[in-house]
Amino acid sequence: MKILGYMNSGLLLMFHSMLLLGYGSLVTLKLMSKNSTKTLAAISVTTIGSIVLSAVVALLTCSPEWVKNPIAQTSLSSSLSTNLLHPKGVSFSKWISPASACGELSLYDNETTTYRSSLPPIGPGSRDDSFMNPFTRFIMSGFNDDEPTRLKAVFFSVPDQYRRNNDRRPGLVIFIHGGGWWTGDPRASPGPCHAEFAFSQGWSYAHIDYRLLRNGWSGDVQLQDVKDGIGHLLDTYATVVDLRKVVVIGSSAGANLGLTASYQLNNEKANLTHPIIAGVLVVAPSTSVTIGTGPNSIPRWAGAWNERAATERFCEGVFDCNKRLSPLEHVTKYTPQTVIIHGVSDEWYAVHHSRALAKKLARNNIPYVYLEPPLMPHCIDLAQNSIPYQMGSSAFKELMQSL
Numbered sequence: 136m137k138i139l140g141y142m143n144s145g146l147l148l149m150f151h152s153m154l155l156l157g158y159g160s161l162v163t164l165k166l167m168s169k170n171s172t173k174t175l176a177a178i179s180v181t182t183i184g185s186i187v188l189s190a191v192v193a194l195l196t197c198s199p200e201w202v203k204n205p206i207a208q209t210s211l212s213s214s215l216s217t218n219l220l221h222p223k224g225v226s227f228s229k230w231i232s233p234a235s236a237c238g239e240l241s242l243y244d245n246e247t248t249t250y251r252s253s254l255p256p257i258g259p260g261s262r263d264d265s266f267m268n269p270f271t272r273f274i275m276s277g278f279n280d281d282e283p284t285r286l287k288a289v290f291f292s293v294p295d296q297y298r299r300n301n302d303r304r305p306g307l308v309i310f311i312h313g314g315g316w317w318t319g320d321p322r323a324s325p326g327p328c329h330a331e332f333a334f335s336q337g338w339s340y341a342h343i344d345y346r347l348l349r350n351g352w353s354g355d356v357q358l359q360d361v362k363d364g365i366g367h368l369l370d371t372y373a374t375v376v377d378l379r380k381v382v383v384i385g386s387s388a389g390a391n392l393g394l395t396a397s398y399q400l401n402n403e404k405a406n407l408t409h410p411i412i413a414g415v416l417v418v419a420p421s422t423s424v425t426i427g428t429g430p431n432s433i434p435r436w437a438g439a440w441n442e443r444a445a446t447e448r449f450c451e452g453v454f455d456c457n458k459r460l461s462p463l464e465h466v467t468k469y470t471p472q473t474v475i476i477h478g479v480s481d482e483w484y485a486v487h488h489s490r491a492l493a494k495k496l497a498r499n500n501i502p503y504v505y506l507e508p509p510l511m512p513h514c515i516d517l518a519q520n521s522i523p524y525q526m527g528s529s530a531f532k533e534l535m536q537s538l
Contacts, residue, residue, distance in 0.1 A: 142518040145230035148186045151179040190230075192509045193522045194222050222522075224529020229520050237327035237519070243334075245291045250343075250367035251360065252285040258351030260451045264317060266444035268435055275318050286344040286360055288368050289321070291330060292375070299337035306380030306535060308333035309368060310342040311361055311396075313387030315440065315483070316449050317348045325516040329384055332528065336535050339376050341368050345392065354449040354460045361396040369411070380538045382414040384531075386516050387483060390420030394462035394473075394492075401469040414534045416474040416527075418516045419481050422488040423464075424450055424457035431487045438482035439513070466495045472502040472534055476527040478511025504530040 158176045161167040264272055293305050310329050312321040320326075321342035333340040343364030346352035369378060385393030397412040404411045421427050427446030435441035450456035458464050473496060477489035486507060493505040508515070508523030515524055 142234035142520060144186050144189070144521065145227070146233055148183060149231050151182045151186075155179045155183065189510050190522055193526075194225075223526060224532070225522055225525045229525065230522060232520065234518070234520050237324065237331050240289075240291070240322055240327050240330055243291050243294055243330070245289050247287050247289050248367070248371060249285050250288055250364055254284045254286070254346070256283050256350065258346065258353070258356065260348070260351045260353045261448060262349060262351050263448070264349065266435065266441040266448060267315075267317075268440060271315075271439040275315065283346065283350050286346070286364065288341060288343045288364050288371070290368065290372060291334075291340045293337055293339055294334055297334040297337055304375065304377040306336075306338040306382065306538060307368070307372070307376040308338050308340050309365055309381065309383050309393075310340070311345075311383065311385035311389035311393040312342065313385065313389040314347070315445060316354065316357060316388040316391075317445075319347070319388070325386065325519070328516070328519055332531075336532065338380070338382075338535065339372075341372075343368070348448055353451045353453055354456065355453045357392055358395055358399075358460060361392045362400060365396060365400065365412075378411075379409045379413060380535070381412055382416065382535060382538075383412055384416040385420070386418035387513065388421070390417035391422065391460075391462065393417060394420055394422065395460060395465060398462050398465035398467075398470050401471055402465060402467055405467075405469045410469060410471055412471045413538050414472045414474070416476075416531045416534070418476045418527075419478065419484055419513050420462070420475070420488055420492070421446065421484045422492040423461045425461070426463075426485065426488050426491060431485045433482065433485050440483065442484060463492055463495055466492075466499050466501065468499060468501075470496070470499065470501045472537075474504045474506075474527065474530045474534060476506045476508070476515055476523065478513065478515050478523075479507060479509050480511060481513045483513040504534075506530070 155176060158172040158179070162169055162172055264275070267275065308329065310321060310326050312319040312323070312326060314320070321344065326342055330340040343361065345357045345360035345364065347357075365383070369381065383393045383397045385391075394415055394417055397415050401410045401412055424446055426432065428443045432442040432446070434443070450460065453459060475489045475493060477486050479486055489505065489507070493503060496503040506523060506527050511521070511523055515521070518524055
């Protein structure tokens with residue numbers, strides 16, 4: 136319900152503004168008394184005020200200024216004088232329009248390849264999902280991990296209507312799905328929306344699988360699957376895409392795996408002229424096992440699940456888990472440019488994760504953009520028309536165009 140509200144906040148603003156205008160007209164024409172409209176008008180005024188306030192705060196605190204050298208400046212002082220007058224990347228017509236779903240990926244030409252097969256269907260780890268509350272468990276049960284004995288990569292070339300500069304190879308966006316490490320489906324939202332955004336920029340798109348906690352696999356297996364999947368795509372389509380323009384995008388658990396895989400791959404290929412991963416866009420990531428199990432982690436009674444228990448399950452049987460699986464521990468001078476979006480009211484991963492990563496990137500002079508929109512919950516990338524996500528997309532677009 137929170138996501139639906141944020142997706143349609145601009146539409147609700149227009150609706151209640153028209154209602155308020157209608158109440159005023161009825162009172163002016165003496166068709167209704169002031170007292171009879173007082174409560175109704177108060178509801179509309181309160182709704183309008185809350186939506187406008189949250190929008191203004193978002194504009195003041197989220198500044199997708201992309202500075203390639205050395206870091207992006209996203210402080211309040213740098214955005215106060217510009218965002219209200221010239222909101223970067225924000226379309227208010229899109230904001231006040233009804234939210235619409237993205238198209239099915241099956242509508243686009245694609246090629247499926249297998250990069251790991253003959254896997255055991257069940258891993259050695261626990262399959263207990265007690266870190267979820269009943270509602271989250273019900274939602275998660277709607278995702279089915281089909282064919283768990285093989286891992287697939289699906290590649291989508293740029294559709295004809297989006298092709299640009301036919302003499303040049305397009306860049307490649309690789310999507311890593313979320314799902315709490317427990318479940319997930321790269322074909323489900325927001326995957327199709329990210330695909331359409333990649334196509335609109337003249338880029339190819341791909342998504343990959345990884346083994347899941349629900350089948351008894353832990354974080355070290357998942358990370359290796361993601362690294363292998365990225366490597367498989369780059370090897371398979373080396374003559375089709377521009378390997379200097381590879382961007383990884385992920386949300387939630389996919390953001391954690393996408394960050395760690397990208398950072399580690401760049402460190403492993405540090406002697407290359409061009410980085411293997413040029414940029415990363417993540418939404419609501421877990422960036423540190425220490426944060427995920429520490430005092431700032433989100434207990435189940437405060438959110439969708441118990442962050443500490445889920446992180447411990449992610450680390451089950453993994454030696455030195457924080458060092459191996461936390462992207463925060465792998466930031467070096469080879470780290471790719473990074474765009475981070477993390478809502479303050481995230482109910483899955485505490486916002487401290489992204490704050491720590493932003494500070495680490497700044498200390499290492501890595502170009503980055505960090506957006507921390509107020510009041511926003513975990514699944515920000517499902518609210519494609521919200522003001523914060525539009526600003527994040529603007530930063531992502533600039534990242535792609537800078538490569």
